[in-house]
Amino acid sequence: LALAPVSSPPVSVDGFVREFLRELNFGQGVALSASTVNDQYLALARTVRHYLMARWLETMRRQKETQAKGVAYLSAEYLLGRQLGNALLATDLTDIVADGLAQCGIDIADLRAQEVEPGLGNGGLGRLAACFVDSLATMSVPCIGYGIRYEFGIFRQTFVDGRQVEQPDSWLALGAPWEFPHPDSAQEVSFGGHTETYTDSDGAERTRWVPAWTVQAVPYNYMVPGYQNGRVNTLRLWRSVATERFDLRIFNSGDYEEAVRSQTFAENISKVLYPEDSTPQGKELRLQQQYFFVAASIADFLEDVLPEDFDLTKLPERIIFQLNDTHPVIAVPELMRVLVDEKGLAWDTAWEITKGCFAYTCHTLLPEALEVWSVELLGRLLPRHLEIIYRINEEFLEEVRERFGDDELRIRRMSIIAEHPERSVRMAYLATVAGSKVNGVAELHSQLLRDKVLPDFNEFYPGKFTNVTNGITPRRFVRLANPGLSELITESIGVGWLTDLERLRELEPFAADEEFRARFREVKAANKRRLHAVLTERDGVSVSDGHMLDVMVKRLHEYKRQTLKVLHIITQYNRVVSGEVAAADLTPRTFIFGAKAAPGYKMAKDIIHLINAVGSTVNNDERLEGRLKVIFPPNYNVTLAEKVIPAADLSEQISLAGKEASGTGNMKFALNGALTIGTDDGANVEIRQLVGDENFFLFGMLEPEVEALQAAGYVPSSYYESNPELRRAIDAIASGVFSGGDRHMFDSVVGNLLQEDRFLALADYAAYIEAQDKVDAAYADQEEWTRAAILNVARSGFFSSDRSMRDYIDRIWHTPPAF
Numbered sequence: 001l002a003l004a005p006v007s008s009p010p011v012s013v014d015g016f017v018r019e020f021l022r023e024l025n026f027g028q029g030v031a032l033s034a035s036t037v038n039d040q041y042l043a044l045a046r047t048v049r050h051y052l053m054a055r056w057l058e059t060m061r062r063q064k065e066t067q068a069k070g071v072a073y074l075s076a077e078y079l080l081g082r083q084l085g086n087a088l089l090a091t092d093l094t095d096i097v098a099d100g101l102a103q104c105g106i107d108i109a110d111l112r113a114q115e116v117e118p119g120l121g122n123g124g125l126g127r128l129a130a131c132f133v134d135s136l137a138t139m140s141v142p143c144i145g146y147g148i149r150y151e152f153g154i155f156r157q158t159f160v161d162g163r164q165v166e167q168p169d170s171w172l173a174l175g176a177p178w179e180f181p182h183p184d185s186a187q188e189v190s191f192g193g194h195t196e197t198y199t200d201s202d203g204a205e206r207t208r209w210v211p212a213w214t215v216q217a218v219p220y221n222y223m224v225p226g227y228q229n230g231r232v233n234t235l236r237l238w239r240s241v242a243t244e245r246f247d248l249r250i251f252n253s254g255d256y257e258e259a260v261r262s263q264t265f266a267e268n269i270s271k272v273l274y275p276e277d278s279t280p281q282g283k284e285l286r287l288q289q290q291y292f293f294v295a296a297s298i299a300d301f302l303e304d305v306l307p308e309d310f311d312l313t314k315l316p317e318r319i320i321f322q323l324n325d326t327h328p329v330i331a332v333p334e335l336m337r338v339l340v341d342e343k344g345l346a347w348d349t350a351w352e353i354t355k356g357c358f359a360y361t362c363h364t365l366l367p368e369a370l371e372v373w374s375v376e377l378l379g380r381l382l383p384r385h386l387e388i389i390y391r392i393n394e395e396f397l398e399e400v401r402e403r404f405g406d407d408e409l410r411i412r413r414m415s416i417i418a419e420h421p422e423r424s425v426r427m428a429y430l431a432t433v434a435g436s437k438v439n440g441v442a443e444l445h446s447q448l449l450r451d452k453v454l455p456d457f458n459e460f461y462p463g464k465f466t467n468v469t470n471g472i473t474p475r476r477f478v479r480l481a482n483p484g485l486s487e488l489i490t491e492s493i494g495v496g497w498l499t500d501l502e503r504l505r506e507l508e509p510f511a512a513d514e515e516f517r518a519r520f521r522e523v524k525a526a527n528k529r530r531l532h533a534v535l536t537e538r539d540g541v542s543v544s545d546g547h548m549l550d551v552m553v554k555r556l557h558e559y560k561r562q563t564l565k566v567l568h569i570i571t572q573y574n575r576v577v578s579g580e581v582a583a584a585d586l587t588p589r590t591f592i593f594g595a596k597a598a599p600g601y602k603m604a605k606d607i608i609h610l611i612n613a614v615g616s617t618v619n620n621d622e623r624l625e626g627r628l629k630v631i632f633p634p635n636y637n638v639t640l641a642e643k644v645i646p647a648a649d650l651s652e653q654i655s656l657a658g659k660e661a662s663g664t665g666n667m668k669f670a671l672n673g674a675l676t677i678g679t680d681d682g683a684n685v686e687i688r689q690l691v692g693d694e695n696f697f698l699f700g701m702l703e704p705e706v707e708a709l710q711a712a713g714y715v716p717s718s719y720y721e722s723n724p725e726l727r728r729a730i731d732a733i734a735s736g737v738f739s740g741g742d743r744h745m746f747d748s749v750v751g752n753l754l755q756e757d758r759f760l761a762l763a764d765y766a767a768y769i770e771a772q773d774k775v776d777a778a779y780a781d782q783e784e785w786t787r788a789a790i791l792n793v794a795r796s797g798f799f800s801s802d803r804s805m806r807d808y809i810d811r812i813w814h815t816p817p818a819f
């Protein structure tokens with residue numbers, strides 16, 4: 001029976017309606033008349049899958065056929081966002097589906113709104129992974145994204161009396177139509193136990209791991225559709241289940257709980273995402289999660305993706321495992337274990353292969369965010385891997401000695417094993433020793449990695465350190481999030497810019513065109529009205545017409561300095577309530593915040609409480625005449641970002657110089673026509689260089705100045721003493737103005753600012769306020785503002801994740817687009 005290649009359903013309204021109703025009736029098991037919105041959404045999702053299936057299967061077939069070199073992206077997080085809109089865009093089915101559904105009396109907008117986004121990430125790192133796999137599919141580069149299918153993603157944030165309260169994110173509850181489980185391709189993953197040496201058949205001394213317990217890793221495949229290029233790559237996320245799901249013998253003995261203990265124990269591994277995004281808690285379950293998905297991924301690639309007889313010494317020509325930060329770096333000793341213990345390769349051969357197969361991206365500058373695992377825990381959970389890490393370290397330090405002689409200080413500094421405070425493995429060092437390349441995510445970041453974070457390694461490995469500045473996918477964050485702007489762009493410069501974003505440069509001349517500026521402003525105004533509708537429906541808050549939207553959306557962290565933003569709002573408030581400035585003379589502004597705090601990060605939660613407290617005071621103070629508003633919608637996520645960012649006028653990127661590795665929100669705002677007020681930190685530097693100083697509100701100390709001030713000894717209270725507006729702002733908080741007279745409600749925040757202020761918010765306050773006054777003045781000239789906004793869009797094409805992928809391919813992966 002010659003099987004015809006899988007073909008997609010007919011690309012017509014009728015064809016779609018037939019497919020949809022068949023899916024609703026036979027797949028969902030309901031009649032249209034009795035179907036719920038969720039039934040309709042699930043049926044639609046599955047119908048759209050059908051249109052992508054032929055492409056997916058064809059991509060897999062050609063991958064298997066060509067065995068072209070590809071990327072295996074190892075990431076503990078993927079912040080994917082909703083899938084339906086992107087799938088419709090990739091297949092160019094949006095209009096057909098909207099018409100077809102309308103014929104069935106269904107508004108596509110209701111089904112889009114029904115989708116719960118998979119929140120399988122915390123913030124920047126997770127979203128970057130999602131943008132990267134989108135770009136690789138659109139650029140026809142072979143790639144498998146590997147990760148964890150958390151049953152519960154990033155918590156849902158609610159506010160109770162202005163305080164963050166976390167709710168579990170049961171994103172799977174209403175069905176998960178975009179995933180394809182493959183229990184038959186499960187991989188066994190082992191833990192614990194001990195190692196033993198033995199002599200093998202040809203008399204060689206060998207080591208084997210005798211684990212104490214195992215779990216099953218079940219793969220769930222997700223489509224990663226390329227943009228209208230007939231290509232669909234795969235994202236493979238692992239779920240943990242018990243090897244022995246149910247022990248009937250114990251059950252029959254009446255100990256029901258014990259009978260299912262191993263099941264619950266195993267399931268815990270992929271149960272929930274760790275909500276920290278900068279301070280590792282060093283929890284054993286976190287290490288179990290990291291090893292679980294890494295071991296399953298390596299076994300999957302070596303056993304199921306590679307052909308039977310693949311010559312493993314050629315592995316570096318076939319795959320590059322990209323380590324998305326240190327979280328998957330246990331993959332290095334895991335590949336060594338498989339190659340030496342299971343495949344019988346010699347250590348040196350295995351090490352050559354391993355060094356050729358890995359590369360490491362670092363996403364942080366905070367010393368506390370660099371993961372270290374205690375030798376005690378590693379030895380208990382992964383005894384064989386600890387042995388392998390010890391040997392890698394010995395041989396590495398031997399090389400260091402050869403190069404630098406017995407420089408014990410250097411040896412101790414560079415050792416993968418840290419002796420203090422407890423013997424532990426420095427995962428960033430292991431990644432650097434094993435990786436063929438190490439990159440930062442923005443020019444400044446990569447320079448600080450070379451000079452400050454890993455200088456010894458930069459000296460020891462000339463040419464290993466490189467940079468690839470982050471990027472974002474314009475398909476989701478321009479075309480899908482901002483259809484109005486996309487239409488205006490296409491009308492002006494034609495199609496093609498979505499996959500060649502540098503072509504936005506052709507918009508430059510339009511900045512001088514008054515009519516175009518008016519259209520550009522109308523698009524922004526329409527996005528503000530849309531945001532108003534969304535927030536009114538979602539949270540019962542309204543966005544005032546004619547207000548400048550000043551937006552700060554990112555995780556809550558002291559180095560990102562949301563406190564500085566709060567001090568600006570209070571300063572404006574004080575200027576009016578003190579009578580210095582008439583409310584009528586204020587530039588009407590609405591300050592929009594979006595930020596989740598790691599549940600264990602008390603200071604971050606107190607800052608959220610302060611923002612909400614200041615917000616309700618400002619919003620209800622008649623004296624402001626509604627000219628200043630503060631909005632803090634709870635549960636900031638990808639879906640809300642897609643509504644807020646296109647409506648923004650001002651993008652707040654105010655981290656202390658030298659602390660934000662890159663930032664990616666900053667890029668999304670610039671590409672959606674917002675102007676940036678920011679420090680020279682992370683990718684802000686490159687944004688300012690490309691859009692032009694005159695189209696960017698720069699303020700604050702540069703990184704070397706920060707170093708100098710910290711070295712000289714920083715006394716935050718001296719800034720409080722010497723700057724009356726700053727003093728008045730802090731005194732307002734301390735005197736209970738925003739806490740119903742309770743003078744101690746925000747002692748933690750005020751105390752920290754005056755005594756420690758680790759991220760120098762008070763030192764940058766004056767420059768920030770000055771820059772904000774410039775923003776007010778600039779906003780008064782709407783023509784000039786619009787011209788600058790258009791130039792921000794025109795000159796930000798560089799920040800496409802497609803360009804980032806081209807840089808990774810040229811500098812690190814050497815995986816050209818294939819077939």
Ligand SMILES: CCc1ccc([C@H](C)CC(=O)N[C@@H]2O[C@H](CO)[C@@H](O)[C@H](O)[C@H]2O)cc1
Nearest residue numbers: 124125276277278279280363661662663664
């Ligand atoms: C708890 C352990 C931990 C530590 C660090 C992290 C991430 C690396 C934090 C993160 O998301 N970093 C952000 O990565 C973005 C993508 O490169 C950058 O744009 C941001 O500047 C950086 O903060 C997650 C979890």
